[in-house]
Amino acid sequence: MPYRLPPLNALRAFEAAARHLSFKLAAEELSVTPAAISHQIRGLEEHLGCALFRRLTRALELTAAGAALLPGLREGMDCFAAAVAQVYALNPKARLQVVAPPSFASRWLVPRLHVFAQREPLIELHLSGSARMIDGAEAPGAPPMEIRAPRGEGPEAWIRYGSGHYPGFRVERLFMPEYTAVCSPALLHAKRPLRTPDDLRYHLLIHDDTIPLARERPSWKDWLRSAGVSGVDADAGPHFTDSGLAIAAAADGLGIALLSRPLVAGEIAASRLAAPFDITINRNFAYYLLTRPEHAGQAAIQAFRGWLLEEVGEGRR
Numbered sequence: 001m002p003y004r005l006p007p008l009n010a011l012r013a014f015e016a017a018a019r020h021l022s023f024k025l026a027a028e029e030l031s032v033t034p035a036a037i038s039h040q041i042r043g044l045e046e047h048l049g050c051a052l053f054r055r056l057t058r059a060l061e062l063t064a065a066g067a068a069l070l071p072g073l074r075e076g077m078d079c080f081a082a083a084v085a086q087v088y089a090l091n092p093k094a095r096l097q098v099v100a101p102p103s104f105a106s107r108w109l110v111p112r113l114h115v116f117a118q119r120e121p122l123i124e125l126h127l128s129g130s131a132r133m134i135d136g137a138e139a140p141g142a143p144p145m146e147i148r149a150p151r152g153e154g155p156e157a158w159i160r161y162g163s164g165h166y167p168g169f170r171v172e173r174l175f176m177p178e179y180t181a182v183c184s185p186a187l188l189h190a191k192r193p194l195r196t197p198d199d200l201r202y203h204l205l206i207h208d209d210t211i212p213l214a215r216e217r218p219s220w221k222d223w224l225r226s227a228g229v230s231g232v233d234a235d236a237g238p239h240f241t242d243s244g245l246a247i248a249a250a251a252d253g254l255g256i257a258l259l260s261r262p263l264v265a266g267e268i269a270a271s272r273l274a275a276p277f278d279i280t281i282n283r284n285f286a287y288y289l290l291t292r293p294e295h296a297g298q299a300a301i302q303a304f305r306g307w308l309l310e311e312v313g314e315g316r317r
Helices: 007-021 023-030 034-048 064-090 102-119 185-189 195-203 221-228 245-252 260-267 299-316
Strands: 053-055 060-062 096-100 123-129 159-162 170-175 179-182 205-208 256-260 284-289
Touching: 007 023, 007 034, 007 064, 023 256, 060 064, 096 102, 096 299, 102 123, 102 159, 102 245, 102 260, 102 299, 123 299, 159 299, 170 299, 179 260, 195 221, 205 245, 245 256, 245 260, 256 260, 284 299
Parallel strands: 096 123, 096 159, 205 256
Antiparallel strands: 053 060, 159 284, 170 284, 179 256
């Protein structure tokens, strides 16, 4: 029988806006503008002949019609997602979407992916880097945008750097990185060579501000205290909001950077960076693997999880 339905995009816009009670958050989730969400919902209201929201000064409320529409629509969206998942299951090449912090993805995960690709040739991995996978990148109390995606849509696994408190997800700790001082090997033999931690007073200190929460960032103040060094301005020097930039600056000889040792292990092994001092500090954050409990039995997720935990175990040996 033919269905007299409004456009699907309008229904998706309403469902997201109703779930968040926010056009802005719905727009972020669907990768459109708030104006586009508003336009879709006005079109839906015209199609149905009734208002679905009460637009208040600083809030959004569902009308009785909107509240009546939402449960059935969400059930329908879940049915759509289940049907699509069944089609994907018929495809012998499984598709796995993973989101991770950019520097972790490029510096730790990607160099190891050849092992996963050889082991699991039928899994098509789609890896994205997102700064929202670091705690503090969103407004206080808000979940990361990728995790707000409706069930059945978006990524199946996330690698998150933060506190480990992520309600509604299966959370497994990977590792807590140590932070160490690294620099270009050329600085070890410069006019003012780096022989002891006290020699840092003659070089620029590079700051990695990738972590949005300042209290959770590794700080030169803490490292210098651990090294027993005083009389050095721990706040001076260039700041970078991306670990990759801080790594590049250190490798180019700009100064000495305080960086996550697991993320620079490759550069140290290749002699692009040197770690002149055996002094490390820790923070409270760690890397965690997040999956939805209902996806735990999926073969692709099990394979990725098993391989990832093996790689983490190898790194600890």
